[in-house]
Amino acid sequence: MVALAIMSCEQKVEETSSLKQESNCRQVQHQMGETKICGEPKRIVALGPHVLEPLIALKIHPVAFGDHVSFYRKDYTNPSQQIPYLGKYLNESITNVGVANTPNIEAILKVKPDLILGIKDNNGNQYETLSKIAPTIMLDWDEPEENMRAIALATNRSALAEQLLQETQAKITQAKKEFLPIVKKDPKVLLLYGEGLQELISNNSKGFCGSLIKDLGFQLVSPPKSNPSIPDTRTVISLEILPQLEKADSIILFGYNFSQTENLKNMDNFEQHQLTKLQQAWEKNAIAQSLEASKEGRVYYIPAYLCAGLTNSIGTELYLNTLKQQLLLTEKL
Incomplete structure (x- = not known):
């Protein structure tokens, strides 16, 4: 009886947790369609500075980054000296997943992302592959305000995004x-x-x-x-x-x-x-x-x-x- 009660209790907790997470889901519109994001992503891959910059502005530290130019081949253990302009805002090591438009899929798999951000012009042909790894959002390099809002919606920081846009x-x-x-x-x-x-x-x-x-x-x-x-x-x-x-x-x-x-x-x-x-x-x-x-x-x-x-x-x-x-x-x- 005790074991059954414990199992019943655990099942109710799991159901409550599942319902809570489901209620905290957003549909994010982007250049390749619509992606469902639940909870608050913690392990984000940024493919290019166009998406790394909004993340940093929103006070989010991604787990991996791929730059447009191959400045540095190893992981970014000292970002301030290895990532142009934006590295000084990163105080922790970050995985290097290669060049943004031809990212290393194996390296992305290793960091176990829960969100991948890219630019359609660079990564549109990889969208299907990346989406199988984690929820993926493709943005337009020439739409900074829309990018900020989309990333903010995906990461539950919409209020901060609007504040940043007004300040800018x-x-x-x-x-x-x-x-x-x-x-x-x-x-x-x-x-x-x-x-x-x-x-x-x-x-x-x-x-x-x-x-x-x-x-x-x-x-x-x-x-x-x-x-x-x-x-x-x-x-x-x-x-x-x-x-x-x-x-x-x-x-x-x-x-x-x-x-x-x-x-x-x-x-x-x-x-x-x-x-x-x-x-x-x-x-x-x-x-x-x-x-x-x-x-x-x-x-x-x-x-x-x-x-x-x-x-x-x-x-x-x-x-x-x-x-x-x-x-x-x-x-x-």
């Missing part, structure tokens, strides 16, 4: 006031991405690097598309065409040199590694130096990883600070 918008509004004198005086900005000068890319209409510049009130100078019938926001232009474009008051060059990053001893010099090749080429090139922006000292160099990889609250603050340090300082001088 307030920072942009304040920065817009600070940049107003420059916007009135020199409103037109040309944005170019490159490793060197062999291939420069203009990508004004999509992406955080350009959208924040527009939010501050600047007008983006856009070169003509190579094929106007194709709705592609990326336009490859040669250096020789630059003098023929609409006059830009300022030029921002985003350096994305990610080659030989395995030779970097730590992340302290990663920013300059992205910029050096592009900056040296620009400063030595006669066509580049003939442009009015170069003559006036209004050419600025920003690491592409900063604004292309970090599109949420942490990245916004870092990007704004970089723009202030360069553009506002030049104006004062």
